[in-house]
Amino acid sequence: MYELGIAFRQGFSRRRQTIFAIIAVALAVAVITVMMAMMSGFQGELVESSIENNPHIVISPADEEEEFIHLYRHTSTRIMEKEGVIAVSPKYLGQAALEFRDNAEGVSLEGVEPMAEDAVMRVSEDVIDGDFFALVHSRQGIILGDKLAENLEVKVGDRVDAVFPDSKTSSFKVVGLTHTGTAADEVMAYARLDSVQDFYNEPGVVSTIGVRVQDPYQAETIAASIEEETGLDAVSWREANADILDLLETQQAFIYIFYALIYGIAGFGIANTLITVVAQRTPEIGILKAMGASRRSITIVFLIQSALLGAIGLVLGTVLGYAATVFLQNYKIDIPQEMYFGLQTLPLEVEPLNFVYAAIFAFVINLIAGVYPARKAAKLDAVTAIESA
Template sequence: MYELDIAFRHISARKRLTFFAVFAVALAIGVIVVLMSLMSGFTDELMSMTIENSAHIVVSPVEGTTDYVHFYRHYSEQILGIEGVSAVSPVFTGQVALQYRDKAQGIELYGIDPVAEDAVMQIDENIVSGNFSALSRSNNGIVLGDRLAQDLGVGVGDTVSAVVPASDPASYKVVGIFHTGTPTDETLAYARFDSVQDLFGESGVASGIKVRTNDPYQAEEISLSIESSTGLDAVSWIEANRNILELLNTQAVLVWLYYGLIYLIAGFGVANTLITVVMEKRREIGMLMAMGTSRRHITNIFLLESLILGTIGVLVGCVLGYLGTVLLSSYQIDLPSEMYFGLTTLPLKLEASNFFYAIVFSFVINVVAGVYPARRASRMDPVEAIESE
């Protein structure tokens, strides 16, 4: 195929220009792969934290009717029978001041059945000290977030006091400390359901019912089924975190625009190389056309040059992107958790799709970049091209 031979000869004749064109493509691919790996890791980590550290669905009384769910045991059984629901956990919640010696913190105290709550929230996986199941064996046990425990200066075995208005303080023994990496580590504590009910002077009611589904992404549909069958209000994690999900979608659009700009810059490098070749090889192009080479074949020559430059750049760029991602992953880069939804380290995740998208878009840009110089070469007048030298 003589077009390919000519394309290779043109490329090898301008080694410096060829190097910079290939380097521009490779650098673009490498940067895109690293950024896409960062976005994949960030999105997966954020989604995992959102899904695993919150109930898939929270069932509560319809707003404006009552403060509590009555007959919560009946509703719990009813909800558990709905297709797609794997576990339920009634909870009784209230604001308390937790005190230890001269320190106090305002927190949300959750009264729970430890077995049911662990089935929904999988808290036991986040325990860093003590034992979550100890709540089942202790009427006055309490489990705290690690940042809350640090702020109060308490550890497992210490006794804290829970204070609420118009009620006597209740003493709780710390039996466990958990870490989720979210702001709840500073504002949340768990105690026995009946114990918290007694503290607030209530009985036979729950503040709400937490629900875990087999497929978290079906939570929206299941919440509608719960509302229609119970008459209660059911809010899925998707609805509760809609702002975060919309932010991720908006961020994805902006990032793809950024990717496009990087590819365009690399495409200009390829186009510049090919235009320079066209200007330098005008006489050769004219002679080829005078010998009977069709304009289509002339166009093919320069499109092949664009594809060759792009292919070499893509291969080198994939290697650079892989090495860059692996190198960054090997270092723990700390992040301020309050700025990145609780993420404390820079998350990176290598995915085959990242390389696929980078390769496809790179080839598209390179072909587009080669169209203008290819058409310009094919439209030359053979006589003028030969006499230009």
């Protein structure tokens, strides 16, 4: 196939132009692969955070005017028997003030059954001091977020007073501290369910029931089944985070437009190089046509050149993009967690498919970029091309 040999000679005859065209493609592919790694990592971290930092399903009263779920033990047993459910945790939620010496902080006080809550939320994995399961044996024990404990200036072993209007002040012993890396660390406090019910004078009721399922992506189906059987409101993690997930999809659309623009710029670099080659090699093209080369062969020559430049560029770009992604993974970049849904560092995730998509898209764009100069070269008249020498 003589077209291939001609394409090689012409494509690399002007080294400076060729190198710049290859660099343009390589940088485009590298930038896109890094951005795709960031997008994949951000989306993965956000979904993981939504799944792990919240129950997969939250059950609450269907009537907005109703504050509590009654007969919650019977309801919890029925839900636990459902296929796909692996843990159920009834919970009483209330607001209170915690006092220690001259310090006072407003808190979200959660009354839980420690073993059940840990099965749903894996709270024990976040404990940095003390023991979450100490609540099982300590009726007046309490677990605080580390930022809350810092604000109150308390440590494990200290006693804090819980205060709420129309409730008797209760004293709790701090038996552990948790760290989740989210804003909850400043307001979260766990105590035993029966102790919190007594504190608020609301025995026998809970505010919500948290559910953990085997497959988080089946949570919506299971939530619908729970609603139908119990008459309660069941919200899956996907429904609870619908706004954030919709925002991600919208953001992806804008990112793809950005990808197309970057690839377009790289494609213009290839096209410019090939157009220059056509202008400089016009006499040679004329000689080839005079020797019997068809329009099709001339077109193939320039399309091969475009493919070669694009292929070299995308290989270099893929290597560069992978190296940049790995470097950024090891170099933690702090970001404001308040702005990025609790994420503290910029997440990047290396997904092989991202590199495949980037390579295919870049290759196609480069072939398209070579169509115009290839057609221009093919249309040259042999005699006119030779006389232009």
